[in-house]
Amino acid sequence: xxxxxxxxxxxxxxxxxxxxxxAASGRTFSSYAVGWFRQAPGKKRxxxxxxxxxxxxxxxxxxxxxxxTISRDNAKNTVDLQMSSLKPEDTAVYxxxxxxxVMPGWGTVGTYWGQGTQxxxxx
Numbered sequence: 001x002x003x004x005x006x007x008x009x010x011x012x013x014x015x016x017x018x019x020x021x022x023a024a025s026g027r028t029f030s031s032y033a034v035g036w037f038r039q040a041p042g043k044k045r046x047x048x049x050x051x052x053x054x055x056x057x058x059x060x061x062x063x064x065x066x067x068x069t070i071s072r073d074n075a076k077n078t079v080d081l082q083m084s085s086l087k088p089e090d091t092a093v094y095x096x097x098x099x100x101x102v103m104p105g106w107g108t109v110g111t112y113w114g115q116g117t118q119x120x121x122x123x
Contacts, residue, residue, distance in 0.1 A: 002026045002112050004096050009117030012086055016121070020081040022096030022114055030054075030074040032112075035104030036081045038092035038119075048094070050105035051079060059105060064090075086121045093118050 008020040022034065035050035049060045049070040058070050064083075072079040079096060094117050099110025 002029060002032060002098055004098060004112055004114035006094065006096055006114040006117040009094060009119045011120045011122065014086060014088055014121055014123050016086050017082070017084045018086065018119060020083065020094055020117060020119070022079045022081075022098075024077045024079075024098065026077070029077040029098075031100050032098040033100075033103045033110070034070075034072065034079040035097045035110065036070060036079075036094060037097055037104075037109070038090075038094045039116075040089075040092040043092075045095075046092075047105045049081060050103055052103060083119070086119075088121045088123045091119060091121050 003025040005023045033052050036048040037045050038048050039045040051058045051070045051072050055072040067085045069082040096114045097104040097110045098112045102108050104110040
């Protein structure tokens, strides 16, 4: 079992940057694939990016490709999401999601969720 805690959200102007972090408890975090999802008010949850257990493979939704970068540090039990060139449409609550058996993303969600962190991008 793993517990996830997101941090790093906030208010930023369009064109700015934020770095989100997902910190995990437990000594086996390196056995979990992790995804970032987001949900804006009145909208469905949307997958943003994911990363495999080693950190060697990453994928991005088209809406964030070339603007967001996902990375992990298994020694520190963290997965970060560096967000650049932010747009007002990036405004949402961002969640990290982890699973040992599947790669969270696209139509698949993992077992463990964090509580979310709010990102607000002003125009």
